[in-house]
Amino acid sequence: MTESEFRLLVARLERECDVAPARYRAKVTAVACLGYAYALGTLGLALGGLLAGLALLANHHAYLGIKLTxxxxxxxxxxxxxxxxxxxxxxxxxxxxxxxxxLWRLIEKLRAKQVGPQIHEIIIDEAFNAAIVQTPRLGIFGWYRNTLIIGLPLMLALAPKELAAVVAHEYGHLTGAHGKGGAWIYRIRLVWLRLATTFEDSEGWFDKLFTRFFRWYIPWFSAYSFVLARQQEYEADRAAARVVGRSTLASALVAASVKGRFMSEKFWPGLLAQADHQPQPGFLPHAAIRTALRVAGDSGDFKTWMWSALARLTSYDDTHPSLRDRLEALGVKKPAVPTHPEHSAAQVLLRDALPRITQDLDAAWLRQVSADWSARHAHVQAAQQDVDQLGPRAARLEVEELSRYALALLTLDRADEALPHLRAAAEHSRGNAETAIAAARLLAEHNEEAAVRYFELAMDRDGDLIPEATQEVLAMYERIGNEALIQVWQERVERVCAP
Known part of the structure; x- marks a missing residue:
């Protein structure tokens, strides 16, 4: 199922849910049961055949019995x-x-108030997020192990009560907030989505044949359960508000949205950008987050980002409603600009363990990025050398050197300077696929249809780029909203990406 098909189906299902919500929930339940019916049905047929073979053996029909068994x-x-x-x-x-x-005591208090299942373990990582992951020990048949995952950056950004609100929302999905049937559908939706990759990676001929149903079924079930999953976000908000209060939950939602944007758009890119100039990071992330958040809050950026977040509309990219819609559903009309808490949730809930946890996560991050950091630093230094050597005679360069110069400018984030050189190099009879695809992507970022010409050049010169480039053209036309060309390129995607 393509992205456009998914959106159209979800839009139709939203209308259906608005007209007859009870009937829609019943339909989603039936769709959810279909996956289990197929799994148990095929297993039952196979076991029935096995029993038939054993029965033939018991009745002295050895040849046929052995074959069937x-x-x-x-x-x-x-x-x-x-x-x-x-x-x-x-x-x-x-x-x-x-x-x-x-922290464990807080989780137990929330569990007691919401009457939810046991949390078996707590994991802390570097994401700006919190989630409860249910890992089925019996595959699609359940017996779940519940893991609460909390990002240290989130704990450093929120006050203790705000973090409690976030965890209470996640806990709300596992408790009675959705009703028994709704909680079951929420749970198996996440399990099927996690299993999708596993089914896609099936290797043997039988595995591919058997899991072909699931490769069709999981996206279809995802679309049918999408509307219900969005409603469940509101239900989980209401459940959390009953525990921590509406104002605390609203404060947590705004703070998580605004500070999360700071982390993704400013903090991490700023840290990683140091690789262009420094062979090693100038500071380690988790030790610096609180200071960085304080500076950002003092600068007034939080207020700007809050109003920007409130202006965004709910979309089909995520089951979570927009911040504005969630606050309106809670009855909060005037949200406050996030402040920097005097004591973060990390300080209050982790206490003496915080320095050790910070050091462990920073060491793990450094090991993870070390090779890429060094490679990026070397690549940028080489690009700067090329620009310094080739720039003074850019108008007289042969196509090979022109390509090198244009790509070096792009590496140095000088895209406006690079684009005309990329186009000139790509259009040359001896041009390469690399400059063509680079020019295409720069143009596609601005939804310029001239990008298609360069995507085509790249595909002509390197057949391995065909699936990726075709999908990028389709994505551009979906952003533009050209329905006729969406259909044309959708058909091309289906042809080149068919198994």
Missing amino acids: IAFAVLSTCIARALWVRLEPPKGRRLSPREAPH
């Missing part, structure tokens, strides 16, 4: 193996109750 034993084993998918447990630094007793 072996065939259906193999089939049953293959089906059971496909269904008993073991998902990787969440990764991150685990926090024991002994190391972080105050």
Whole structure:
């Protein structure tokens, strides 16, 4: 299912839900059961064949009995193996109750108030997020292990009550906020989405044949359950508000939105940009987040970003409603600009363990980025050398040197200077695919249809680029809204990406 098809289907289902919500929920439940019906039905048929083979053996029909028994034993084993998918447990630094007793105590208090299932482990990582991940120990058949994952940056950004509000929202998905049927659908929706990659990566001929149903079913079920999942976000908000209060939840939602934008648009890009000039990071991230947030708050950026967040509309890119819609649903009309808490949730809930956790996450981050950092630094230095050497005679360069010069400018984030040189190099008879695709992407960023010519040049020169470039052209026309060309390029995508 393509992105445009998904959006059209979800839009139709939203209208259907508005007209007859009870009937729509019943339909989603039926769609949810279909996946289990297929899984159990095929397994039941295989086991039935196995029993029939054993019955023939018991009645002295040896030849036919042996053939049936072996065939259906193999089939049953293959089906059971496909269904008993073991998902990787969440990764991150685990926090024991002994190391972080105050955090565990908070979770137990929220659990008691919301009457929810046990949290088996808490993991802290570097994401600006919090989530409860349910890992099924029996594949699609459940028996869940519940893991609360909290990002240290989120804990450093929020006050303790705000963090409690965020966790209470996540807990609301697992409790009675959605009703028993709604909670079940929420849970299996996440499980099916996590299993999608596993089914896509099936290797054997039988696995591909058996999981072909799921490769069709999971996107279809995702679309049908999307509207319900969005409603469940509002329900989880209401459940959290009953525990921590509307104003605290509203404060947490605004702070998470605004400070999360700072982290993704300013903090991390600013840190990684140092690789252009420094062979090693000038500072480690988690040790610097609180200071960076304080400076950003004092600068007045938080107010600007809050109003920008409130201006955004709910879209089909995510089941979460927009910030404005969530606040309106809570009855909060005048949200406050986020402030910098005197004591962060990390300081209050992690206490003596915070320095050690910070050091561990920073060390893990440094190990993770070290090779890419060094490669980026070397690449930028080489690009600067090319620009210095080739720039003075740019008008007289041969196509090979012109390509090098244009790509070097692009590496140095001088896209406006690079674009005319990229186009000239790409259009040359000896031009290469690299300059063509680079020119195409710069033009596509501004939805300029001239990009298509360069995508075509890139595809002509390097056949391996065809699937990726075709999808990029389709994405551009979807942004532009040209329905006729969307259809044309959708057909091309289906042809070149067909298995």
